[in-house]
Amino acid sequence: MKKDLIIAPSILSADFANLGADVQSVLDAGASLVHFDVMDNHYVPNLTFGPLVCSALKKYGIKAPIDVHLMVKPVDRLIPDFIAAGADIITFHYEASEHVDRTLDLIKAGGCKAGIVLNPATPISVLDNVLHKCDMVLLMSVNPGFPGQSFIEYTYDKISTVRNMIDKTGLDIRLEVDGGINLENVRKVSDAGADTLVMGSAIFKTSNYEETLNKIQQQLS
Numbered sequence: 001m002k003k004d005l006i007i008a009p010s011i012l013s014a015d016f017a018n019l020g021a022d023v024q025s026v027l028d029a030g031a032s033l034v035h036f037d038v039m040d041n042h043y044v045p046n047l048t049f050g051p052l053v054c055s056a057l058k059k060y061g062i063k064a065p066i067d068v069h070l071m072v073k074p075v076d077r078l079i080p081d082f083i084a085a086g087a088d089i090i091t092f093h094y095e096a097s098e099h100v101d102r103t104l105d106l107i108k109a110g111g112c113k114a115g116i117v118l119n120p121a122t123p124i125s126v127l128d129n130v131l132h133k134c135d136m137v138l139l140m141s142v143n144p145g146f147p148g149q150s151f152i153e154y155t156y157d158k159i160s161t162v163r164n165m166i167d168k169t170g171l172d173i174r175l176e177v178d179g180g181i182n183l184e185n186v187r188k189v190s191d192a193g194a195d196t197l198v199m200g201s202a203i204f205k206t207s208n209y210e211e212t213l214n215k216i217q218q219q220l221s
């Protein structure tokens with residue numbers, strides 16, 4: 001059964017010179033989860049921000065949970081730093097961990113929610129033995145590394161399949177989708193079974209976040 005829908009603005013497209021205020025504005029406009037894209041110019045061909053920026057947002061007064069999407073390899077070394085920085089959810093790419101079960105344990109031992117990220121070409125079968133240990137599954141609907149890319153159409157089938165897998169477990173596991181979600185396709189992504197929708201450029205590249213979030217909600221209702 002699908003859960004309540006959450007829109008998670010990806011701050012990759014926020015105003016970095018004014019980050020605390022920009023993140024607070026999108027939360028004030030109605031968003032409830034901050035999607036925090038960490039890139040290392042190694043696992044993905046781009047470089048963003050690390051745990052210092054996460055703790056700076058918390059110190060600034062950001063109260064919404066921070067959903068840290070790690071696109072880094074190796075991944076384990078950074079996890080304790082993000083736990084200390086106040087992350088609430090930490091997800092990592094299946095291919096970026098040498099020992100996926102151990103990485104999940106490392107995140108959960110620090111009191112954070114843990115999730116595995118599947119790239120567009122990563123088969124769903126990688127979840128078979130560890131789904132029960134996940135609080136979230138994140139399906140990439142673009143190849144990771146950049147905002148503003150087009151949604152990869154075959155992701156819809158993956159969303160439906162993972163939705164069914166999660167439902168069969170009966171466990172409390174969120175299904176997040178990330179990349180290329182906009183006003184035109186958000187309803188279809190939700191109807192396929194996603195309950196947590198990451199949106200970067202579709203929110204931050206608009207001038208009135210409240211109006212944009214309202215338009216998204218209209219599409220979803």
Ligand code: DX5
Nearest residue numbers: 144145147148179180200201
């Ligand atoms: C891509 C990132 C996404 C990205 C989404 O590697 O993980 O979170 O910022 O941006 P949009 O919504 O613009 O595709």
Ligand code: ZN
Nearest residue numbers: 010037069178
């Ligand atoms: Zn992301």
